[in-house]
Amino acid sequence: MLDTSITLDQFIQAIIDTLYMVGMSLLVGTVIGSILGILIVVTRPGGVIETKWIYAILNPIINIVRSVPFIILLVAIIPFTRIIVGTSIGIGAAIVPLIIFISPFITRLVENSLLEVNPGIIEAAEAMGATPIQIIWYFVLPEAFSSLILSLTTATISLIGATAMAGTIGAGGVGDLAIVYGYQRYDTFAMVSTVIILIIFVQVIQSVGNTLARLIRRN
Numbered sequence: 001m002l003d004t005s006i007t008l009d010q011f012i013q014a015i016i017d018t019l020y021m022v023g024m025s026l027l028v029g030t031v032i033g034s035i036l037g038i039l040i041v042v043t044r045p046g047g048v049i050e051t052k053w054i055y056a057i058l059n060p061i062i063n064i065v066r067s068v069p070f071i072i073l074l075v076a077i078i079p080f081t082r083i084i085v086g087t088s089i090g091i092g093a094a095i096v097p098l099i100i101f102i103s104p105f106i107t108r109l110v111e112n113s114l115l116e117v118n119p120g121i122i123e124a125a126e127a128m129g130a131t132p133i134q135i136i137w138y139f140v141l142p143e144a145f146s147s148l149i150l151s152l153t154t155a156t157i158s159l160i161g162a163t164a165m166a167g168t169i170g171a172g173g174v175g176d177l178a179i180v181y182g183y184q185r186y187d188t189f190a191m192v193s194t195v196i197i198l199i200i201f202v203q204v205i206q207s208v209g210n211t212l213a214r215l216i217r218r219n
Contacts, residue, residue: 006181006190015197017091018173021163025098026156032099033106033155036062038136040107041114048122048132062104070101070162094163094171102159109151113144146216153209157202164198174198 040058043051068076074097078088085092117140125139141148167175174194182191 006177006187006193010177011193011197014172014174014177014194017171018160018163018175018201021091021094021098021166021171021173022156022159024095025102025159025163026152028099029102029106029155029159030152032103034110036103036107037110037114040111041140042132042136048126048135062107065100065104066108070097071165073097073101074166089171091172094166094173098159098162098166101162102155105158106151106155109155110148113147113151114140116147117143146213149213149216150209153205153213156205156209160198160201160205164194 036058039054040062041047042049043055043058045052045055047055065073074094077097077100081093081096082088084096087093121139121143122135125135130139163171163173164175164178167173167177167179174197178191178194181187182194
């Protein structure tokens with residue numbers, strides 16, 4: 001009879017896989033989302049580089065991608081995933097939809113953070129003769145930095161939840177353990193353990209994000 005119980009090594013590997021998927025997806029997604037978020041803000045009507053056609057293209061595309069639930073997106077782009085990484089299962093295959101999922105999410109978070117900046121700061125920068133790039137880089141981004149930290153914290157937590165769903169395609173990670181052992185093999189210990197691990201991840205990330213944002217706000 002095969003031993004279907006979960007082992008410590010599997011738990012450790014699952015945690016490493018989850019951290020890898022979250023880290024890679026967050027890194028690429030943050031770059032893409034930050035660029036798109038800044039573009040949305042500066043090209044919107046009344047923005048410092050108002051460009052209606054860019055805003056008119058980006059805004060609906062971001063809305064469309066964001067409206068697709070991750071589990072559906074995961075399956076829908078399998079052909080695209082195969083083209084990019086050569087397979088539709090495993091960690092590499094999960095990172096592609098994770099990036100596509102989190103990028104527009106971060107875009108909206110960045111947009112909201114930047115729009116919270118006092119318009120008077122932008123007006124003062126323009127009065128000093130600052131260029132649009134200087135306004136964004138030296139005035140808007142520093143002012144919104146603490147809010148951006150909290151936004152990335154929220155995005156990271158959303159990614160953790162998405163990686164759990166990625167277990168449905170055998171992506172590995174904590175979600176895969178929950179599905180293979182907790183659900184398919186009715187292993188209550190595995191299910192409860194994976195839930196606890198995910199809760200710890202979220203609590204630690206939220207605490208770190210709140211602390212960093214508070215320190216930046218004080219300075």
